[in-house]
Amino acid sequence: MSVTYRKDLSRAVEDYLKAIYELQRGRQQVSTSALAERLGFASASVTGMLKKLHAQSPSLVKYQRHRGVTLTQTGEKIALEIIRHHRLIELYLIEALGYSWDEVHEEADRLEHFISESFEDRIATFLGEPEVDPHGDPIPTKEGYIAVSASTRLSALQVGESGRITKVLDEDPELLRYLTKLGLCPQAVVTVTQRDPFGGPIHIQTDAGATQMLGDRVTDSVYVELVQ
Amino acid sequence: MSVTYRKDLSRAVEDYLKAIYELQRGRQQVSTSALAERLGFASASVTGMLKKLHAQSPSLVKYQRHRGVTLTQTGEKIALEIIRHHRLIELYLIEALGYSWDEVHEEADRLEHFISESFEDRIATFLGEPEVDPHGDPIPTKEGYIAVSASTRLSALQVGESGRITKVLDEDPELLRYLTKLGLCPQAVVTVTQRDPFGGPIHIQTDAGATQMLGDRVTDSVYVELVQ
DNA sequence: TAAATGAATTAGTCGCGCCTAAAACGTGGA
DNA sequence: TCCACGTTTTAGGCGCGACTAATTCATTTA
Numbered sequence: 334m335s336v337t338y339r340k341d342l343s344r345a346v347e348d349y350l351k352a353i354y355e356l357q358r359g360r361q362q363v364s365t366s367a368l369a370e371r372l373g374f375a376s377a378s379v380t381g382m383l384k385k386l387h388a389q390s391p392s393l394v395k396y397q398r399h400r401g402v403t404l405t406q407t408g409e410k411i412a413l414e415i416i417r418h419h420r421l422i423e424l425y426l427i428e429a430l431g432y433s434w435d436e437v438h439e440e441a442d443r444l445e446h447f448i449s450e451s452f453e454d455r456i457a458t459f460l461g462e463p464e465v466d467p468h469g470d471p472i473p474t475k476e477g478y479i480a481v482s483a484s485t486r487l488s489a490l491q492v493g494e495s496g497r498i499t500k501v502l503d504e505d506p507e508l509l510r511y512l513t514k515l516g517l518c519p520q521a522v523v524t525v526t527q528r529d530p531f532g533g534p535i536h537i538q539t540d541a542g543a544t545q546m547l548g549d550r551v552t553d554s555v556y557v558e559l560v561q
Numbered sequence: 562m563s564v565t566y567r568k569d570l571s572r573a574v575e576d577y578l579k580a581i582y583e584l585q586r587g588r589q590q591v592s593t594s595a596l597a598e599r600l601g602f603a604s605a606s607v608t609g610m611l612k613k614l615h616a617q618s619p620s621l622v623k624y625q626r627h628r629g630v631t632l633t634q635t636g637e638k639i640a641l642e643i644i645r646h647h648r649l650i651e652l653y654l655i656e657a658l659g660y661s662w663d664e665v666h667e668e669a670d671r672l673e674h675f676i677s678e679s680f681e682d683r684i685a686t687f688l689g690e691p692e693v694d695p696h697g698d699p700i701p702t703k704e705g706y707i708a709v710s711a712s713t714r715l716s717a718l719q720v721g722e723s724g725r726i727t728k729v730l731d732e733d734p735e736l737l738r739y740l741t742k743l744g745l746c747p748q749a750v751v752t753v754t755q756r757d758p759f760g761g762p763i764h765i766q767t768d769a770g771a772t773q774m775l776g777d778r779v780t781d782s783v784y785v786e787l788v789q
Numbered sequence: 790t791a792a793a794t795g796a797a798t799t800a801g802t803c804g805c806g807c808c809t810a811a812a813a814c815g816t817g818g819a
Numbered sequence: 820t821c822c823a824c825g826t827t828t829t830a831g832g833c834g835c836g837a838c839t840a841a842t843t844c845a846t847t848t849a
Contacts, residue, residue, distance in 0.1 A: 345836065365797060378837055380798055385835090399797060399844065429657065430683040440677055447671050455658040573806065593827060606807050608828055613805090627814065627827060 344446045347415050348372065349382060350393065353404055354412035362401030413473040418445035418453060420466035420473075425456045427467050434467055434513055435506035469500025469519035469556070485559075487523070488535065488552035495524040496557025503554040512551070516541050522560060572674045575643050576600065577610060578621065581632055582640035590629030641701040646673035646681060648694035648701075653684040655695050662695055662741055663734035697728025697747035697784070713787075715751070716763065716780035723752040724785025731782040740779070744769050750788060 342350075352371050356363045365383065369376040387396035393408035404412060422441040426432035432440070457463070457475075464480065465471055471480040484499040498521050501512060512518065516539050526544060527536035535552055538544045570578075580599050584591045593611065597604040615624035621636035632640060650669040654660040660668070685691070685703075692708065693699055699708040712727040726749050729740060740746065744767050754772060755764035763780055766772045 343835080366795095374836090375838060376797065377799080377839075382836070384798090426680075430680070430687065432679075432683075436679070440680060443675050443677075444672070447675050449668055449671075451660075451664070452654075452658070452668060455660070459658065571805080594825095602806090603808060604827065605809075605829080610806070612828090 347446050350408055350412040351415045353402055362403055364401045410477040413477045413479060415445055417473040418448060421456050424460055424463055424466050435509035438504040484556040486553055487555040487557050490525045492525050492528055495522055495560050497522050497560050499558050500556045501554055515545055575674050578636055578640040579643045581630055590631055592629045638705040641705045641707060643673050645701040649684050652688055652691055652694050663737035666732040712784040714781055715783040715785050718753045720753050720756055723750055723788050725750050725788050726783060727786050728784045729782055743773055
Protein backbone atom coordinates (compact mmCIF):
# COMPACT_ATOMS: atom_id res chain seq x y z
CA MET A 334 0.00 0.00 0.00
CA SER A 335 1.63 3.19 -1.16
CA VAL A 336 0.89 6.12 1.07
CA THR A 337 1.76 9.37 -0.64
CA TYR A 338 2.20 12.07 1.94
CA ARG A 339 0.76 15.33 0.69
CA LYS A 340 1.27 18.56 2.53
CA ASP A 341 -1.90 20.55 2.89
CA LEU A 342 -1.66 23.19 0.24
CA SER A 343 -3.43 26.51 0.21
CA ARG A 344 -5.96 27.26 -2.45
CA ALA A 345 -3.53 29.80 -3.87
CA VAL A 346 -0.78 27.23 -4.34
CA GLU A 347 -3.20 24.75 -5.89
CA ASP A 348 -4.28 27.43 -8.32
CA TYR A 349 -0.69 28.13 -9.30
CA LEU A 350 0.05 24.45 -9.88
CA LYS A 351 -3.05 24.02 -12.00
CA ALA A 352 -2.31 27.12 -14.05
CA ILE A 353 1.29 26.07 -14.65
CA TYR A 354 0.12 22.65 -15.75
CA GLU A 355 -2.38 24.10 -18.17
CA LEU A 356 0.12 26.52 -19.68
CA GLN A 357 2.84 23.93 -19.94
CA ARG A 358 1.26 22.09 -22.90
CA GLY A 359 4.04 21.74 -25.40
CA ARG A 360 6.24 24.43 -23.86
CA GLN A 361 8.91 23.22 -21.48
CA GLN A 362 8.94 26.35 -19.32
CA VAL A 363 6.11 28.66 -18.32
CA SER A 364 6.89 32.37 -18.20
CA THR A 365 6.09 34.65 -15.29
CA SER A 366 3.97 36.91 -17.44
CA ALA A 367 1.92 34.10 -18.97
CA LEU A 368 1.17 32.84 -15.49
CA ALA A 369 0.35 36.33 -14.28
CA GLU A 370 -2.05 36.90 -17.12
CA ARG A 371 -3.84 33.60 -16.64
CA LEU A 372 -4.18 34.10 -12.89
CA GLY A 373 -5.08 37.76 -13.16
CA PHE A 374 -2.21 38.89 -10.90
CA ALA A 375 0.60 41.38 -11.36
CA SER A 376 3.82 39.78 -12.62
CA ALA A 377 5.67 40.87 -9.53
CA SER A 378 3.23 38.93 -7.40
CA VAL A 379 3.86 35.83 -9.46
CA THR A 380 7.62 36.20 -9.19
CA GLY A 381 7.23 36.41 -5.45
CA MET A 382 5.11 33.32 -5.23
CA LEU A 383 7.38 31.32 -7.50
CA LYS A 384 10.44 32.26 -5.45
CA LYS A 385 8.63 31.18 -2.32
CA LEU A 386 7.42 27.91 -3.85
CA HIS A 387 10.84 27.09 -5.21
CA ALA A 388 12.40 27.76 -1.82
CA GLN A 389 9.81 26.13 0.41
CA SER A 390 8.36 23.44 -1.83
CA PRO A 391 11.16 22.37 -4.15
CA SER A 392 9.34 19.09 -4.56
CA LEU A 393 6.54 20.78 -6.48
CA VAL A 394 8.13 23.28 -8.79
CA LYS A 395 11.40 24.05 -10.51
CA TYR A 396 11.95 27.77 -11.02
CA GLN A 397 14.88 29.58 -12.59
CA ARG A 398 15.08 33.37 -12.58
CA HIS A 399 14.30 34.85 -15.96
CA ARG A 400 13.74 31.39 -17.43
CA GLY A 401 10.33 30.40 -16.10
CA VAL A 402 8.89 27.57 -14.11
CA THR A 403 8.17 23.87 -14.56
CA LEU A 404 6.28 21.35 -12.52
CA THR A 405 8.11 18.43 -11.00
CA GLN A 406 6.59 14.97 -11.18
CA THR A 407 4.98 15.58 -7.82
CA GLY A 408 3.76 19.03 -8.78
CA GLU A 409 2.18 17.64 -11.92
CA LYS A 410 0.50 14.88 -9.96
CA ILE A 411 -1.10 17.42 -7.65
CA ALA A 412 -2.19 19.61 -10.55
CA LEU A 413 -3.85 16.56 -12.05
CA GLU A 414 -5.61 15.86 -8.76
CA ILE A 415 -7.10 19.33 -8.82
CA ILE A 416 -8.08 18.96 -12.46
CA ARG A 417 -9.64 15.61 -11.65
CA HIS A 418 -11.66 17.29 -8.94
CA HIS A 419 -12.69 20.05 -11.29
CA ARG A 420 -13.86 17.78 -14.06
CA LEU A 421 -15.62 15.31 -11.79
CA ILE A 422 -17.45 18.15 -10.08
CA GLU A 423 -18.53 19.67 -13.38
CA LEU A 424 -19.90 16.37 -14.54
CA TYR A 425 -21.54 15.70 -11.21
CA LEU A 426 -23.29 19.06 -11.14
CA ILE A 427 -24.74 18.33 -14.56
CA GLU A 428 -25.66 14.71 -14.01
CA ALA A 429 -26.87 14.82 -10.43
CA LEU A 430 -28.08 18.36 -9.90
CA GLY A 431 -29.30 19.42 -13.31
CA TYR A 432 -26.83 22.23 -13.91
CA SER A 433 -26.34 23.24 -17.52
CA TRP A 434 -23.10 23.15 -19.41
CA ASP A 435 -22.35 26.83 -19.01
CA GLU A 436 -23.05 27.09 -15.27
CA VAL A 437 -20.64 24.57 -13.88
CA HIS A 438 -17.24 26.12 -14.37
CA GLU A 439 -17.33 28.76 -11.68
CA GLU A 440 -18.77 26.43 -9.07
CA ALA A 441 -16.19 23.75 -9.86
CA ASP A 442 -13.36 26.27 -9.74
CA ARG A 443 -14.18 26.95 -6.10
CA LEU A 444 -15.19 23.51 -4.90
CA GLU A 445 -12.24 21.69 -6.47
CA HIS A 446 -10.08 22.93 -3.59
CA PHE A 447 -12.32 21.93 -0.74
CA ILE A 448 -13.77 18.49 -1.36
CA SER A 449 -12.31 15.54 0.50
CA GLU A 450 -10.88 12.46 -1.12
CA SER A 451 -13.92 10.62 0.13
CA PHE A 452 -16.21 13.04 -1.68
CA GLU A 453 -14.15 12.65 -4.82
CA ASP A 454 -14.41 8.88 -4.64
CA ARG A 455 -18.13 8.91 -4.07
CA ILE A 456 -19.01 11.17 -6.95
CA ALA A 457 -16.68 9.23 -9.23
CA THR A 458 -18.50 6.06 -8.26
CA PHE A 459 -21.87 7.71 -8.72
CA LEU A 460 -20.83 8.78 -12.21
CA GLY A 461 -19.51 5.32 -13.06
CA GLU A 462 -15.82 6.26 -13.08
CA PRO A 463 -16.18 8.52 -16.11
CA GLU A 464 -13.29 9.20 -18.48
CA VAL A 465 -14.30 12.54 -19.97
CA ASP A 466 -15.93 15.66 -18.57
CA PRO A 467 -18.84 17.60 -20.10
CA HIS A 468 -16.46 19.62 -22.29
CA GLY A 469 -14.96 16.42 -23.67
CA ASP A 470 -11.72 16.76 -21.74
CA PRO A 471 -10.28 13.57 -20.29
CA ILE A 472 -10.56 13.18 -16.51
CA PRO A 473 -7.24 12.23 -14.92
CA THR A 474 -7.30 8.99 -12.95
CA LYS A 475 -6.69 8.91 -9.23
CA GLU A 476 -3.18 7.76 -10.02
CA GLY A 477 -2.51 10.87 -12.08
CA TYR A 478 -2.75 9.33 -15.52
CA ILE A 479 -4.43 11.44 -18.17
CA ALA A 480 -5.41 10.29 -21.66
CA VAL A 481 -4.03 12.23 -24.59
CA SER A 482 -6.54 12.92 -27.30
CA ALA A 483 -5.77 12.75 -31.02
CA SER A 484 -8.13 15.53 -31.94
CA THR A 485 -7.40 18.70 -33.88
CA ARG A 486 -8.98 22.10 -34.02
CA LEU A 487 -12.12 22.51 -36.06
CA SER A 488 -10.27 25.32 -37.84
CA ALA A 489 -7.85 22.75 -39.26
CA LEU A 490 -10.51 20.81 -41.19
CA GLN A 491 -10.60 21.09 -44.99
CA VAL A 492 -13.74 21.45 -47.10
CA GLY A 493 -15.61 18.17 -47.26
CA GLU A 494 -14.04 16.73 -44.11
CA SER A 495 -16.21 15.73 -41.16
CA GLY A 496 -15.31 15.58 -37.50
CA ARG A 497 -16.88 14.43 -34.25
CA ILE A 498 -16.53 17.08 -31.60
CA THR A 499 -14.35 15.82 -28.78
CA LYS A 500 -13.93 18.85 -26.58
CA VAL A 501 -14.39 22.57 -26.25
CA LEU A 502 -11.48 24.47 -24.73
CA ASP A 503 -13.35 27.51 -23.54
CA GLU A 504 -15.26 27.99 -20.32
CA ASP A 505 -17.01 31.25 -21.19
CA PRO A 506 -20.67 30.64 -20.35
CA GLU A 507 -21.85 32.86 -23.19
CA LEU A 508 -19.84 30.96 -25.78
CA LEU A 509 -21.02 27.67 -24.35
CA ARG A 510 -24.66 28.72 -24.51
CA TYR A 511 -24.13 29.77 -28.11
CA LEU A 512 -22.59 26.41 -28.97
CA THR A 513 -25.43 24.61 -27.23
CA LYS A 514 -27.93 26.53 -29.30
CA LEU A 515 -26.13 25.39 -32.46
CA GLY A 516 -25.88 21.80 -31.24
CA LEU A 517 -22.10 21.99 -31.14
CA CYS A 518 -21.46 19.86 -28.06
CA PRO A 519 -19.05 16.97 -27.62
CA GLN A 520 -20.15 13.95 -29.71
CA ALA A 521 -21.89 16.04 -32.36
CA VAL A 522 -20.60 15.55 -35.93
CA VAL A 523 -19.96 18.49 -38.25
CA THR A 524 -18.93 18.76 -41.90
CA VAL A 525 -17.05 21.67 -43.40
CA THR A 526 -18.92 22.96 -46.45
CA GLN A 527 -16.93 26.04 -47.33
CA ARG A 528 -13.76 27.82 -46.29
CA ASP A 529 -11.07 30.23 -47.30
CA PRO A 530 -7.74 28.39 -47.56
CA PHE A 531 -6.04 31.30 -45.79
CA GLY A 532 -8.04 31.11 -42.57
CA GLY A 533 -10.97 33.15 -41.38
CA PRO A 534 -14.55 32.00 -40.92
CA ILE A 535 -15.62 28.58 -42.16
CA HIS A 536 -19.02 27.16 -43.02
CA ILE A 537 -20.15 23.94 -41.48
CA GLN A 538 -23.12 21.65 -41.57
CA THR A 539 -24.26 20.01 -38.32
CA ASP A 540 -25.55 16.46 -38.07
CA ALA A 541 -29.00 17.97 -37.61
CA GLY A 542 -28.65 19.39 -41.11
CA ALA A 543 -28.36 23.07 -40.24
CA THR A 544 -25.54 25.12 -41.78
CA GLN A 545 -23.66 27.79 -39.93
CA MET A 546 -20.76 30.18 -40.40
CA LEU A 547 -18.23 30.12 -37.57
CA GLY A 548 -15.45 32.56 -36.72
CA ASP A 549 -11.98 31.95 -35.31
CA ARG A 550 -13.02 32.23 -31.71
CA VAL A 551 -15.21 29.16 -32.12
CA THR A 552 -13.19 27.13 -34.61
CA ASP A 553 -10.05 27.47 -32.51
CA SER A 554 -11.64 26.28 -29.29
CA VAL A 555 -13.72 23.42 -30.70
CA TYR A 556 -11.72 20.21 -31.17
CA VAL A 557 -12.78 17.31 -33.38
CA GLU A 558 -11.61 13.87 -34.35
CA LEU A 559 -11.89 13.06 -38.06
CA VAL A 560 -14.65 10.66 -39.07
CA GLN A 561 -15.11 8.54 -42.25
CA MET B 562 -38.28 41.57 -5.50
CA SER B 563 -36.10 42.18 -2.46
CA VAL B 564 -32.43 42.07 -3.22
CA THR B 565 -30.38 41.77 -0.07
CA TYR B 566 -26.87 42.91 -0.78
CA ARG B 567 -24.39 40.75 1.04
CA LYS B 568 -20.73 41.59 1.19
CA ASP B 569 -18.50 38.64 0.41
CA LEU B 570 -17.31 37.44 3.76
CA SER B 571 -14.21 35.44 4.46
CA ARG B 572 -14.48 31.96 5.81
CA ALA B 573 -13.02 33.23 9.08
CA VAL B 574 -15.76 35.82 9.52
CA GLU B 575 -18.45 33.31 8.66
CA ASP B 576 -17.02 30.97 11.29
CA TYR B 577 -17.13 33.71 13.90
CA LEU B 578 -20.73 34.58 13.11
CA LYS B 579 -21.77 30.96 13.28
CA ALA B 580 -19.96 30.38 16.56
CA ILE B 581 -21.47 33.50 18.13
CA TYR B 582 -24.91 32.39 17.03
CA GLU B 583 -24.44 28.95 18.53
CA LEU B 584 -23.14 30.30 21.83
CA GLN B 585 -25.80 32.94 22.09
CA ARG B 586 -28.59 30.50 22.99
CA GLY B 587 -30.23 32.01 26.03
CA ARG B 588 -27.34 34.31 26.91
CA GLN B 589 -27.61 37.86 25.62
CA GLN B 590 -23.86 38.41 25.25
CA VAL B 591 -21.12 36.00 24.23
CA SER B 592 -17.80 36.30 26.05
CA THR B 593 -14.44 36.52 24.36
CA SER B 594 -13.17 33.43 26.13
CA ALA B 595 -16.20 31.29 25.26
CA LEU B 596 -15.75 32.22 21.64
CA ALA B 597 -12.02 31.58 21.82
CA GLU B 598 -12.55 28.16 23.31
CA ARG B 599 -15.16 27.15 20.74
CA LEU B 600 -13.04 28.34 17.82
CA GLY B 601 -9.80 26.99 19.20
CA PHE B 602 -8.06 30.38 19.12
CA ALA B 603 -6.25 32.45 21.74
CA SER B 604 -8.51 34.98 23.46
CA ALA B 605 -6.34 37.83 22.27
CA SER B 606 -6.95 36.76 18.67
CA VAL B 607 -10.68 36.81 19.26
CA THR B 608 -10.56 40.26 20.80
CA GLY B 609 -8.68 41.46 17.75
CA MET B 610 -11.19 40.00 15.34
CA LEU B 611 -14.16 41.35 17.28
CA LYS B 612 -12.68 44.83 17.33
CA LYS B 613 -12.12 44.65 13.62
CA LEU B 614 -15.62 43.31 12.92
CA HIS B 615 -17.23 45.92 15.11
CA ALA B 616 -15.30 48.68 13.36
CA GLN B 617 -15.55 47.46 9.79
CA SER B 618 -18.82 45.55 9.79
CA PRO B 619 -21.03 47.22 12.40
CA SER B 620 -23.99 45.81 10.54
CA LEU B 621 -23.07 42.28 11.59
CA VAL B 622 -21.97 42.44 15.17
CA LYS B 623 -22.30 44.57 18.29
CA TYR B 624 -19.24 44.43 20.51
CA GLN B 625 -18.54 46.19 23.80
CA ARG B 626 -15.15 45.95 25.48
CA HIS B 627 -15.22 43.65 28.49
CA ARG B 628 -18.91 42.94 27.96
CA GLY B 629 -18.96 40.53 25.01
CA VAL B 630 -20.50 40.39 21.58
CA THR B 631 -23.96 39.99 20.06
CA LEU B 632 -25.17 39.45 16.54
CA THR B 633 -27.28 42.09 14.87
CA GLN B 634 -30.34 41.04 12.89
CA THR B 635 -28.19 40.95 9.78
CA GLY B 636 -25.42 39.03 11.50
CA GLU B 637 -27.89 36.45 12.73
CA LYS B 638 -29.37 36.09 9.27
CA ILE B 639 -25.96 35.34 7.83
CA ALA B 640 -25.17 32.88 10.61
CA LEU B 641 -28.42 31.11 9.78
CA GLU B 642 -27.48 31.01 6.12
CA ILE B 643 -24.26 29.22 6.99
CA ILE B 644 -26.09 26.86 9.31
CA ARG B 645 -28.62 26.18 6.57
CA HIS B 646 -25.77 25.31 4.25
CA HIS B 647 -24.21 23.06 6.85
CA ARG B 648 -27.36 21.12 7.57
CA LEU B 649 -28.44 20.80 3.97
CA ILE B 650 -25.00 19.54 3.01
CA GLU B 651 -24.97 16.99 5.82
CA LEU B 652 -28.33 15.67 4.75
CA TYR B 653 -27.35 15.67 1.09
CA LEU B 654 -24.16 13.74 1.70
CA ILE B 655 -26.17 11.07 3.49
CA GLU B 656 -29.12 10.91 1.12
CA ALA B 657 -27.36 11.34 -2.22
CA LEU B 658 -23.85 10.06 -1.65
CA GLY B 659 -24.26 7.37 0.98
CA TYR B 660 -22.21 8.99 3.72
CA SER B 661 -22.90 7.76 7.22
CA TRP B 662 -24.08 9.88 10.09
CA ASP B 663 -20.68 10.31 11.66
CA GLU B 664 -18.76 11.21 8.49
CA VAL B 665 -20.62 14.28 7.37
CA HIS B 666 -19.73 16.93 9.89
CA GLU B 667 -16.18 17.68 8.84
CA GLU B 668 -17.03 17.77 5.16
CA ALA B 669 -19.99 20.08 5.76
CA ASP B 670 -17.92 22.36 7.95
CA ARG B 671 -15.67 23.10 5.00
CA LEU B 672 -18.14 23.12 2.14
CA GLU B 673 -20.70 25.31 3.90
CA HIS B 674 -18.52 28.32 3.08
CA PHE B 675 -17.98 27.64 -0.57
CA ILE B 676 -21.21 26.49 -2.18
CA SER B 677 -23.19 28.95 -4.28
CA GLU B 678 -26.77 29.91 -3.70
CA SER B 679 -27.62 27.94 -6.79
CA PHE B 680 -26.04 24.84 -5.30
CA GLU B 681 -27.93 25.39 -2.07
CA ASP B 682 -31.22 25.69 -3.93
CA ARG B 683 -30.63 22.60 -5.98
CA ILE B 684 -29.78 20.30 -3.11
CA ALA B 685 -32.70 21.67 -1.12
CA THR B 686 -34.98 20.83 -4.03
CA PHE B 687 -33.40 17.41 -4.42
CA LEU B 688 -34.05 16.73 -0.74
CA GLY B 689 -37.63 17.98 -0.95
CA GLU B 690 -37.12 21.21 1.05
CA PRO B 691 -36.36 19.31 4.26
CA GLU B 692 -36.99 20.82 7.68
CA VAL B 693 -34.57 18.88 9.84
CA ASP B 694 -31.03 17.62 9.36
CA PRO B 695 -29.72 14.12 10.13
CA HIS B 696 -29.06 15.08 13.75
CA GLY B 697 -32.64 16.22 14.15
CA ASP B 698 -31.77 19.92 14.17
CA PRO B 699 -34.13 22.22 12.30
CA ILE B 700 -32.82 23.61 9.00
CA PRO B 701 -33.27 27.38 8.76
CA THR B 702 -35.29 28.54 5.79
CA LYS B 703 -33.82 30.67 3.05
CA GLU B 704 -35.48 33.64 4.72
CA GLY B 705 -33.65 32.99 7.98
CA TYR B 706 -36.49 31.50 9.95
CA ILE B 707 -35.59 28.62 12.24
CA ALA B 708 -38.05 26.41 14.07
CA VAL B 709 -37.71 26.17 17.83
CA SER B 710 -38.05 22.68 19.18
CA ALA B 711 -39.88 21.81 22.37
CA SER B 712 -37.57 18.95 23.25
CA THR B 713 -35.62 18.39 26.45
CA ARG B 714 -32.52 16.49 27.33
CA LEU B 715 -32.77 12.75 27.75
CA SER B 716 -31.17 13.30 31.15
CA ALA B 717 -34.30 15.19 32.25
CA LEU B 718 -36.66 12.22 31.81
CA GLN B 719 -38.02 10.47 34.89
CA VAL B 720 -38.38 6.73 35.34
CA GLY B 721 -41.24 5.42 33.27
CA GLU B 722 -41.30 8.33 30.85
CA SER B 723 -40.75 7.76 27.14
CA GLY B 724 -39.37 10.15 24.56
CA ARG B 725 -38.85 10.25 20.82
CA ILE B 726 -35.35 11.36 20.00
CA THR B 727 -35.43 14.68 18.15
CA LYS B 728 -31.79 15.60 17.92
CA VAL B 729 -28.28 14.88 19.04
CA LEU B 730 -26.16 17.89 19.89
CA ASP B 731 -22.75 16.33 19.43
CA GLU B 732 -20.77 15.92 16.26
CA ASP B 733 -18.09 13.59 17.56
CA PRO B 734 -17.98 10.74 15.04
CA GLU B 735 -17.13 8.21 17.71
CA LEU B 736 -20.11 9.14 19.86
CA LEU B 737 -22.35 9.10 16.80
CA ARG B 738 -21.18 5.64 15.79
CA TYR B 739 -21.86 4.46 19.32
CA LEU B 740 -25.37 5.88 19.25
CA THR B 741 -25.99 4.33 15.86
CA LYS B 742 -24.98 0.94 17.24
CA LEU B 743 -27.51 1.35 20.03
CA GLY B 744 -30.22 2.54 17.65
CA LEU B 745 -30.31 5.97 19.30
CA CYS B 746 -30.92 8.09 16.21
CA PRO B 747 -33.53 10.80 15.69
CA GLN B 748 -37.05 9.29 15.59
CA ALA B 749 -36.19 6.36 17.83
CA VAL B 750 -38.27 6.05 21.01
CA VAL B 751 -36.69 5.28 24.37
CA THR B 752 -38.11 4.64 27.82
CA VAL B 753 -36.31 5.31 31.08
CA THR B 754 -36.33 2.19 33.21
CA GLN B 755 -34.10 3.20 36.09
CA ARG B 756 -32.32 6.28 37.38
CA ASP B 757 -30.81 7.96 40.40
CA PRO B 758 -32.89 11.03 41.27
CA PHE B 759 -29.65 12.97 41.85
CA GLY B 760 -28.23 12.56 38.34
CA GLY B 761 -25.63 10.20 36.98
CA PRO B 762 -26.18 7.33 34.58
CA ILE B 763 -29.69 6.27 33.64
CA HIS B 764 -31.04 3.03 32.24
CA ILE B 765 -33.20 3.08 29.16
CA GLN B 766 -35.02 0.66 26.97
CA THR B 767 -35.00 1.20 23.20
CA ASP B 768 -37.97 0.61 20.94
CA ALA B 769 -36.15 -2.48 19.72
CA GLY B 770 -36.42 -3.83 23.25
CA ALA B 771 -32.77 -3.66 24.24
CA THR B 772 -31.81 -2.06 27.56
CA GLN B 773 -28.77 0.08 28.05
CA MET B 774 -27.09 2.21 30.68
CA LEU B 775 -26.11 5.67 29.52
CA GLY B 776 -23.76 8.25 31.09
CA ASP B 777 -23.99 12.01 31.23
CA ARG B 778 -22.10 12.58 28.01
CA VAL B 779 -24.85 10.82 26.12
CA THR B 780 -27.91 11.84 28.11
CA ASP B 781 -26.96 15.50 27.95
CA SER B 782 -26.51 15.60 24.20
CA VAL B 783 -29.50 13.49 23.20
CA TYR B 784 -32.75 15.48 23.08
CA VAL B 785 -36.24 13.95 23.14
CA GLU B 786 -39.84 15.01 22.97
CA LEU B 787 -42.14 13.29 25.44
CA VAL B 788 -44.50 10.69 24.04
CA GLN B 789 -47.73 9.26 25.56
C1' DT C 790 28.77 46.10 -30.40
C1' DA C 791 25.94 49.25 -28.30
C1' DA C 792 21.52 51.02 -27.59
C1' DA C 793 16.65 50.13 -27.20
C1' DT C 794 12.88 47.52 -25.61
C1' DG C 795 10.15 44.52 -23.19
C1' DA C 796 10.18 40.96 -19.64
C1' DA C 797 11.34 39.88 -14.98
C1' DT C 798 12.93 40.95 -10.47
C1' DT C 799 13.66 43.69 -6.28
C1' DA C 800 12.17 46.75 -2.78
C1' DG C 801 8.83 48.24 -0.01
C1' DT C 802 3.82 48.21 1.52
C1' DC C 803 -0.67 46.54 2.91
C1' DG C 804 -4.55 43.83 4.96
C1' DC C 805 -5.70 39.57 6.97
C1' DG C 806 -5.81 36.56 10.79
C1' DC C 807 -3.40 34.23 13.81
C1' DC C 808 0.31 34.17 17.86
C1' DT C 809 2.68 35.35 22.81
C1' DA C 810 3.70 38.28 26.58
C1' DA C 811 2.49 41.90 29.32
C1' DA C 812 -0.69 45.23 31.06
C1' DA C 813 -5.31 46.65 32.46
C1' DC C 814 -9.74 45.78 33.97
C1' DG C 815 -13.51 44.52 37.03
C1' DT C 816 -15.45 41.73 40.39
C1' DG C 817 -16.03 39.00 44.65
C1' DG C 818 -14.19 38.13 49.26
C1' DA C 819 -11.78 39.65 53.50
C1' DT D 820 -12.62 49.51 51.12
C1' DC D 821 -9.08 47.26 49.03
C1' DC D 822 -6.81 43.39 47.23
C1' DA D 823 -6.30 39.25 44.58
C1' DC D 824 -7.51 36.68 40.82
C1' DG D 825 -9.44 35.54 36.55
C1' DT D 826 -10.85 37.72 32.28
C1' DT D 827 -9.94 40.79 28.67
C1' DT D 828 -7.34 43.91 26.14
C1' DT D 829 -3.07 46.02 24.36
C1' DA D 830 1.34 45.74 22.20
C1' DG D 831 4.17 43.77 19.12
C1' DG D 832 5.20 40.15 15.78
C1' DC D 833 4.75 36.71 11.99
C1' DG D 834 3.52 34.36 7.58
C1' DC D 835 0.69 34.69 3.67
C1' DG D 836 -0.35 36.57 -0.67
C1' DA D 837 -1.54 40.32 -3.03
C1' DC D 838 -0.06 45.35 -4.69
C1' DT D 839 2.96 49.51 -7.04
C1' DA D 840 7.14 51.67 -8.35
C1' DA D 841 11.68 51.33 -9.50
C1' DT D 842 15.34 48.65 -11.22
C1' DT D 843 17.80 45.06 -13.67
C1' DC D 844 18.20 41.75 -17.05
C1' DA D 845 18.23 39.51 -21.60
C1' DT D 846 17.36 39.87 -26.25
C1' DT D 847 16.75 42.05 -30.50
C1' DT D 848 17.98 45.51 -33.73
C1' DA D 849 20.61 49.19 -35.80
